[in-house]
Amino acid sequence: MPQSNNNKKKNIAIGAGVAAAALLLGAASYTATKPSDSAGGTVKEAAEGAAPSAGQQAGVYPELERLARRNAEDPLAQGRADAPVVMVEYADFKCGFCGKFARDTEPGLVKKYVDEGTLRIEWRNFPIFGADSERAARGAWAAGKQGRFWQFHEAAYADGSKEKGFGEDRLKELAQEAGVKDVGRFVRDAGSDAAKAAVKKDQEEAYGLGATSTPSFLVNGRPISGAQPDQVFDQAIEAAAKSAASQGKGSGKGGSASGKGGSE
Template identity: 30%
Template sequence: MLRSLSRRTVLSSLAVLSAGVVLSACSDSGKAEAETVPAEPAQPAAPADAAAPATPAPAAPAAKAPEASGSVDMAKLLEPGALPDMMLGKADAPVTIVEYASMTCPHCAHFHETTLPALKTKYIDTGKARLILREFPFDPRAEAGFMLARCSNDNYFPMVDVLFKQQQNWAGAQDARTALLQISKLAGFTQEKFEACLTDQKLLDDIRAVRERGTKDFGVDSTPTFFINGKQYKGALSIEEMSAVIDGML
């Protein structure tokens, strides 16, 4: 269950929140442990003079699609919320992926650094899928990251990308305010714009409303959580797992 957050401004919270609280906030209860497959026993080497026909190496088996943990009504999922949806890809793509993420979640950062680039090349850029990213912050630092991304306007996804890549530099920093300000300045923020963004109570309330809707209406309780054409999958899926799900819908 999400812990209650006070209405104090995110800006005033950044300097007092401990790193331990931030990093423990990312829940990954739905992520399955990787199955360990025992190695085949080594075969004795053939004598040097034995004439053995060359055999091609077996092809790697295709990844099995993970089991969905539930499903939601797609029309309800795509209804407008407190904030306009931020999307990568074409609106008429046959597959829609809705991701709920937290900016301080290391599993979300892992997905965005390792799986999303391949997903974008293979499915999003080719018109087969689109990705909608929705905010699901667990703590004030995650809220601040999303607020800065929203204040970046057309640079929402580049800002999200930078914050995930530099997550260790600000999410666990003793002084997150200074770390986020430095990142924001590189993205073109002035100090005045930075402070105005993080003291925008309406924006903060709207981001919290997106999170609360995800919990109440769609059962989101951990990040990342994906809805692929309405089917729910929890955990940072690999590109192989994503492909197995998406290919079955095309």
């Protein structure tokens, strides 16, 4: 019971701390699956109308920045744990625009910013499209247990993949495509209470921010909704890196790293 009470207090504190940003993200979430021509879309415009904290860029919230986990052992993340910029991505494998981001934008961000140490990407499972979404999220988590999350991510978001659904047999096919060595273990892990708890944790974090659509992102505490044009992410990442440098945060040099692949 004491642990439960502590968790409740922590949730209340987080909820109070991100209230303003949650309202902004929630207000814009109905367009989160529709690309916008404006940088950051409605969220950015609303955020820039709010007063930033001392020393912070407009539209950047310290409370949201602290949601970055920076766990070097996290198989659902790629990039250095000490990277100056962390992009948290809340997404669903059934989401068409999440797939568009994964295929068209993310690879460029990895090559341009992750590989050279500026950016870390942390995935959060945010299934919102029913049972198929939930199964895919648990499957992705299970693939991560064998160090193949990002390979599963690539297979699940391949052009035409979501149209095949995410039934149990399809998940095993994706696991094999991803190079998961022990498919029997994958099936057990995907159906485990641990998988359900991990997915629920990510999902509740997203809902706590006011997100109701996918994809949604936080770039060092700056909310971005939808599969925005590449330059929106470039601008947000570069601004965050510049701000971090001015504050002496994360050099991206040395420290622990977590990249694609690996094994448990």
